[in-house]
Amino acid sequence: MENSTTVRIVYDFPVAGHLCTDGAVRYVKMARRAGTSQTQGVCPRCQITFQYQKPQRPKLRHFGENGASHF
Numbered sequence: 001m002e003n004s005t006t007v008r009i010v011y012d013f014p015v016a017g018h019l020c021t022d023g024a025v026r027y028v029k030m031a032r033r034a035g036t037s038q039t040q041g042v043c044p045r046c047q048i049t050f051q052y053q054k055p056q057r058p059k060l061r062h063f064g065e066n067g068a069s070h071f
Contacts (some may be wrong), residue, residue: 007049013039021046 010016013030020026020040028041030052039052 007051009053009055010050011055013052016041016050016052018043018048018050 008018010030015027015029017025022045023050026043026045028043028050030039030041030050032048041050041052042048044049
């Protein structure tokens with residue numbers, strides 16, 4: 001991985017899309033590199049690093065017609 005100044009957390013896997021600096025939508029493939037525990041990808045154009053984070057279940061319970069549930 002190259003050193004980049006910006007790291008963005010994404011919840012998309014295995015590909016994260018973003019609006020690049022030239023105005024085009026680019027897709028970055030996420031992969032786990034040897035020696036790291038994080039799944040990452042780097043945009044080849046703007047050198048922004050994207051780091052995948054697994055979404056967590058909300059701690060807040062929602063009450064509806066059928067009682068309490070998690071979304």
